[in-house]
Amino acid sequence: MAKLSLEEWVARLKKNKSFTANAAALIDIPAKPADYDDWPDWVNPKLRDMLQKRGMERLYRHQAQAVRFIRQGQDVVLVTPTASGKTLCYNLPVLQRILDEPETRALYLFPTKALAQDQMHEAHSLITDLQADIKTYTYDGDTPDDARRAIRRQGHIVVTNPDMLHAGILPHHTKWQKLFVNLKYVVIDELHTYRGIFGSHFANVIRRLVRVCRFYGANPVFICCSATVANPREHAEKILEREVALLDKSGAPSAAKTFVLYNPPIVNRELGIRQSAMTPARKFATDLIDNSIQTIVFATSRLNVEVLTKYLKDKFVKTKPKDDHFVTGYRGGYLPNLRREIEKGLRSREVMGVISTNALELGIDIGNLEACIMTGYPGSIASTWQQAGRAGRRAGRSLSILIARSNPLDQFIMENPDYFFSMSPEHCRINPDNLLILLHHIKSAAFELPFEKGENFGGENLEEFLQYLEEKGVLHRTDERWHWSAESYPADEVSLRAINPENVVVVDTTDAGNHKVIAEVDWDSAFTAVHDEAIYMLASEQYHVDKLDLTRKKAYVRKVDADYYTDAMTYTNVRVIDSFENVRAGGAIVEHGEVQVVRKVVGYKKIKFYTSENLGYGDVNLPEKDMHTTSYWFTIPRDRLRTLDFTPAEVIDGLSALAYTLQHLSAMFLMADTHDIDRSLGDKSGEWFVSQGKTGRVITSFANGRPQSASGPEGPRIDEFDPTIFIFDAYPGGIGFSELLYREHANLLAAAKSLIAKCPCAFGCPSCVGPTLEVGKTAKEIVPQMIDLVLGKG
Amino acid sequence: MTMKSIDKLKRLTGEAGQPVKKEVPAEAFSAERQAQLKELRLRIESVVSRSQARSRAALSEKTARGNQGLAELLEGCEVENDEGRFFLVSRMMRGASPHGHSVIQEAQRFDMTAAAMLANNPRISEWSSQDALFLDTETTGLAGGTGTMPFLIGLGWFDEGHFHVHQILARDFGEEKAALSYLRQIASQRKYLVTFNGKAFDVNLLSTRFILNRLSCDLTALPHLDLLHPARRILGHRLENCRLATLEEQILGVKREGDIPGWEIPQRYFDWLRRRDPRLLVDIFEHNRLDVISMATLTAHLADILTARALKQSAHPDDYLAAARLLLQKTGPSAVFKILDVLGEEVCADISQDSKKKLAFLYKRAGRIDDAVQLWRDMVECDPGDYQAVSELAKYLEHRVRDYQAAGVLIEKALSDATRFSCDERGALEYRLRRVSSRPATAQRR
Known part of the structure; x- marks a missing residue:
């Protein structure tokens, strides 16, 4: 069969009924002449x-x-x-x-x-x-x-x-x-x-x-x-x-581009489940590469990159058995040499398909790709255009397909294509005066040059910091100057990219006599990616993690051929430290302030390739991680919740559903990355919190200093604490999102109510209140009533 | 009333416990109560500022007492120049004073050609040992970078047979500029620097501090003999490490008692800054002074080996071999004759087979083939299985003397006597044997 050019491929696509039925938008952006x-x-x-x-x-x-x-x-x-x-x-x-x-x-x-x-x-x-x-x-x-x-x-x-x-x-x-x-x-x-x-x-x-x-x-x-x-x-x-x-007015010419928003079909209307975004991504990519159209596929996670790479490699192994790089993965954990090789292969068109995380989003020179497939909304409008820009950088038509997943943010984009195409992209937000960050840099700056009285550095009172560091014995004051007076080298104490600069190296022990380092994982990801018994995937090979040694910062793995991968389960527990502002609004107390967040990886799920069937669970025993940050939260008094005509279990499920919706909508309101914020349901003291366990929702109590299940034989109870929903900054010290959310509280809840009302599903789905398997069948009914309660309209 | 940032910070770092209940906002009180509060605040402020003034006075008194104690303990004095004040301890070691195996006035007579060779800088040969400035610093850390300060600068020089040590102390960060200015003045009177690891550390650090204090002085422009590298070349083969303390103990015969370990020094100085107890600094001064003097005797020791003045008690034949190799590499064959002569006198009884091998190689490189042959013969006699000696000797017989028969006999004997040749060595010898056997017994020399 003759190969299609991209023009022909797009023309054929436009005639395909099953495609057009699911295309939320198809826009041809014309070429623009130079100025x-x-x-x-x-x-x-x-x-x-x-x-x-x-x-x-x-x-x-x-x-x-x-x-x-x-x-x-x-x-x-x-x-x-x-x-x-x-x-x-x-x-x-x-x-x-x-x-x-x-x-x-x-x-x-x-x-x-x-x-x-x-x-x-x-x-x-x-x-x-x-x-x-x-x-x-x-x-x-x-x-x-x-x-x-x-x-x-x-x-x-x-x-x-x-x-x-x-x-x-x-x-x-x-x-x-x-x-x-x-x-x-x-x-x-x-x-x-x-x-x-x-x-x-x-x-x-x-x-x-x-x-x-x-x-x-x-x-x-x-x-x-x-x-x-x-x-x-x-x-x-x-x-x-x-x-x-x-x-910001470009005089450069731009090539014609076709941009498609594609919403995978609903496969189970009852549960509101859509086809996984991975399925159409695999189909489009296979067909494009078959037609010799060089394609980049962006996936939203390391795991998805590996899973998709495996699918595509499996597909092309028959036609290109010897050419290991014909399609390949690309992400941060790959060693630099391999990455350079892949970049070169892309420029020379020896690599015809690459599956990447956002690592390839920036301006690394990989030549002119023709098509770009985004498996899931990258989290921001800016990222979406950056990723789409990897196709057709210089001339000729190019194609970008954004495939939605079943979450409120992706679905919102599909429901409102105009929003996506007309909306200005996200704001970049920083908080250089985050106290911990500022402190690190004041130390580094003092090492570089002594501070003089009256000098400024940052938006806080510098002298207070200098005095604090003097008390700590790190600085020494002589007359009107503060000198560095410690043996350490402060710039080494902090990494700019993460709070914890440590890495864990992944050691392949398949060949007992020849242990090899095959990848590095940053400290925070290590807990979810290379815990004991996890399946770690690299370049579409599977490795079983035999042991994660946190003291030596090594994960020992060995190559296996498993038919499943693992997904870690974590719990999050939030405790209020300081409330900066609070207001009683309607039926709830709304606040923002400082919180302590404790996270722990408690177990993992085994998920079968292709069918995504859940094959079982395992336990993980890793230390907790502790972080101070800022949060927005609101508390609904328990006696108010009792006025709702639902069982306590249903109420708890409803609250979790509301938190789910709010987290996703918050990302939209803030025009921020979904990963920048997180959510939790519990009470303000941190003594009670709710998490998703193996068999359903569980309430854990710290009442006796040890975590224990607080769910009685009849299921969870809510008569012992006042449930609080936290939406918090995912960075220690916070970067200023929570105050914005506090101000937007009423709008946020109103938007949640409207999203749920407009959603076509029957009982709730991942696009509104979350999957029914997780939030129960009454969530879609109870959440709007709760919102009314919170807003004081109940 | 908002919370102070620093208190928030303390909570983020986990230093502070739970927050106390917030204060009731002032607006909640009546005007009369507010006026009372305002007056109370003023009173608190005046008490606080008085106590601050008292603590400032106490601090300056403590500083003065510390400085006075220091002057008494160390018999030093405060010096004032255009850039401010600093503290100076100057001592003189008389020519007859011993330091380890050495005596000051002997150390002063080191050979300038050798010194120039050690420094790899021919200019130094034009000067004398009195033009050297020995320098060693004590610092607030080993990390380097702009935040490390050399707080004590030890300087030494020879003058009329005696050795002078000046130690410049910045008693506080504020005295650094005056201290550096004094260093600059002393350095301008000398022609070249002698340090131990000063290229990588002390001079680098001082250059940084001159820039930070906006003083012009380029110590890096002075010719510089850094003893670390030649010491490692010449003496490193028999030491577990090449630290100055190790060299003192193993080579120079200097015994230190109660010496402060180097890693303790920065913290001592930080403690001094806070407590102003002069006893904290005494050990550091002594440590630094000995370092400076040892550098002077080490210079003499290394120069003596290079010039082969005489075999020193404290030197090892291998030191001379290492020195000869260094000379051969840097200046060529003629420079090593003297060492080889001296070594030749010692040979062969005391030195090891390995040293002989090196010496023979040096003879060969220096063009003294007869001496080399003599050594190879000795070596084969001691150990017929010494591959290198056998093969060098065979090569000599085959290519220079062209006595193929003698070469053949030598190899045959070695192959039958010795069993410890490796396969490759045996193969090479057998190959050579076949070649010399196929030639006429002796060739006509043209």
């Missing part, structure tokens, strides 16, 4: 000739505007789509300035080492063509020691990542004297990745950078580039703590 501008007259002729030889006859309008602003010393943030030539916006003024003043230095920051390598090569090839004596280097953990000295002294453009700036450059700034004294430009690419906890750390690293620059009398221009987000300027200004000019 050019003239070269500024100050551009060095050599530089202009070189760029023109590379095919840049003229500049796009946004490029011309950007280089003018930067030339004038204006800090900017550029927001333009992928492949719109934004790297030239900074490379041009930087190279020009170095040609004018050869002492000039520039610092480029990228969120990952891989991106830094990519951009160093790009800048290097420009310089080679320019035949100028300009040196550009990457500086990261992999840079050999003997090269570092030369880079510090001679590198005109130093390309690095925030982690290296934090732990390797700033604490040794005197070695970088030459760079700091002459620093004229700081480039921050992929600015939108610096949000949440990482962004809050990053803003503090910038505070430290600016402080060190000031010591050397430097005042560099900051050039930020960002994917499309709702608040690029506000975000840039929050990170840089200064005014920034926004440039």
Whole structure:
């Protein structure tokens, strides 16, 4: 059978009835012509000739505007789509300035080492063509020691990542004297990745950078580039703590694109269960790759990447038995060499299908892919467009298919395609003054330069922090200055990416004489991914975890051929520490404040491949993890709940259902990632909490200091505590979501009621109150009554 | 009234327990009560500020007492310069004073060509031992980076047969600039630096501190003899590690009693900053002083080995071999003759088969083939199974002397006498034997 081109494939798809019946939207986005501008007259002729030889006859309008602003010393943030030539916006003024003043230095920051390598090569090839004596280097953990000295002294453009700036450059700034004294430009690419906890750390690293620059009398221009987000300027200004000019009108041409929102068919109307998003993803990907259309599939989790990779490999093993990389997985845990190999294979089209987590969302050069399949809403509009952008970066038609899962957020997008296509993407939120984060960076900053009385750092009262650190014996005050007075190296005490910088390495013991490290798992994921007896999947191979050794930070695994995978079960228990504000609204007490969250992995489910059948359970015995964060919560007094005409078990199920709906809607209200917030049902003291057990919902009581089941023979009881629903920040210390939710309390509940009312299911489904198997058959009936009760309309 | 951030922070770090009940907001009180509260607050503030003033006075008194105690205990004095004050202890060691196996005035006579060779810097040979500035610092940590301060700088130099040690102490962070300024002044009077691991550590750190204090001084521009690397090359083969303390004990014969372990030093200084008890610093001064003096005698010891002044009691033949290898690599064959001569006198009774092998190799490299042959013959006599000696000797006979018969006899004997050749070695010897056997008994030398 002749192979179809993408145009033909899309045309055929549009005629397919079973497809159109489930397509919530199909939009053809037309191609857009380029908008050019003239070269500024100050551009060095050599530089202009070189760029023109590379095919840049003229500049796009946004490029011309950007280089003018930067030339004038204006800090900017550029927001333009992928492949719109934004790297030239900074490379041009930087190279020009170095040609004018050869002492000039520039610092480029990228969120990952891989991106830094990519951009160093790009800048290097420009310089080679320019035949100028300009040196550009990457500086990261992999840079050999003997090269570092030369880079510090001679590198005109130093390309690095925030982690290296934090732990390797700033604490040794005197070695970088030459760079700091002459620093004229700081480039921050992929600015939108610096949000949440990482962004809050990053803003503090910038505070430290600016402080060190000031010591050397430097005042560099900051050039930020960002994917499309709702608040690029506000975000840039929050990170840089200064005014920034926004440039967001792209003059670059764009290719035609077909964008499909696909909602898998309902397979069980009774239970409101839709076909798994994995099924159509597998079918579309198989068919596209069969037609030699290079395809990227994004999955929302590590596990899904592995499961899908296995499915697709199984499929193509017959036609391409020898070609191991024809379709392949790609995610953070893969070792760097393998990742480089896959990237290369994608550029050379030896790899025709890749299944990835959002690791490939950023600008790693993988060439022009034609089709993109997103298995599940990536959690934010910005991410969705970034992922879709991986298909058709330069020319020709491209295709993106977003396949919905059965959760309220995905379903909301399917029900309201206009919302998706017209809505501005998410806000980037950071809280650089998160007290724990700020404290770490004040320590690091004091190590770099003593603090002087009257100095500012962050939005809190600096002197209080300095006094606190003095009491701790970490700082020593002499006259009006605070000096670092400890033996430790504070930058090593904190990782910018996670609260816990530890990793667990996965050791393959299949060959008894030859143990091999096959992957790394971050500390938090280790509890759910490589607990004892888990099936760990890597490159679609299954490994059985024989032992997770937390003290040695190793998980010992051996290769197996199992027909199932495992999914961890956890419980979450929240205790109120401090209420910042509270109000009695209707029938509930609404509050926000500080909480302690305890999580524990208690067991796992074995799930069969393809059928997703539950094959059984196992116990896991791992320590609890403890975190302080901020939360929004409301409490419904138990006597109020008694007025509802339902059994206590049904009431508890209803509350869990309400929490489920609220968590998903909160993500939407905040325009945040679903992973940034979490939920829990219990009471304010943390003595009681509700979790999903092996056989149904259980209430656990800590009344005697030990967890014990509080469910009597007749099922759970609610006459002993006042149930509270917590929606909390998933980061220690919080990043400011809970206060926003507190203010939106009434709107949030009203939206939940309307979502449930509009949902076409009979008794509740994953798209509204959660799966009936988990929340019971009365949830859809009881939740609206509860909402009325909470809002005082009951 | 909102809670102070620092109290919230303490809760996040788990330092503070449960929050106490919140205060009732002031608005809840009558105007009269509010006025009373305001007055009460003012009174509290004045009490607090008076007690702060008292504690500041107490602090400055404690500091003064500590400084005075320090001056008495260490017989040092406060020095003032343009950048402020610091504390200085200056001592002199007379020429006749012993230090380990050495005596100061002997140590002063080290050979400058050798010193230049140790430093890998020919400029040093133009100067004298009096131009050297021996330097060692004690720091607030070993991590390096901008947050580590060298609080005690020990300097030493030879002058008219005696050895002077000046120890510069920053009694607090605020005295660092004056201390560094004094270091700069002393350094400007000397021509080159001598340190132990100073390239990687002390000088690096001092450069950082000069920049942080906005003082110009490029210590890195001074010629620098870092003793760590040559000490490791020449003496490392028989030491478990190459720390200065180990060298003192095993090589220099310096016995330290009650020496403070290096890892304790930063905390002692932090304790001094808080408690101002001068006894905390006494051990550190002594530790630093001995380090500086040992560097001077170590320099002399290494230079003596290089120049083969005489076989020292405290040296081992292998030290000379290592030194000869170093010289051969850096300057060429002629430089090693003297060492080889001295070693030759000692040979062969005391040195091991392994050392002989190295020595023979050095003879060969230095072009003294007859001496090498002599050694190889000795070695074969002691141990007919010594592959290297047999094969070197056979090569010599085959290629230089062209006495194929003698070569053949040698190899045959070795193969029959010895059993411990490896397969490869035996194979190589047999191959050579076949080759020399196929040639006429002696060749005509052209």
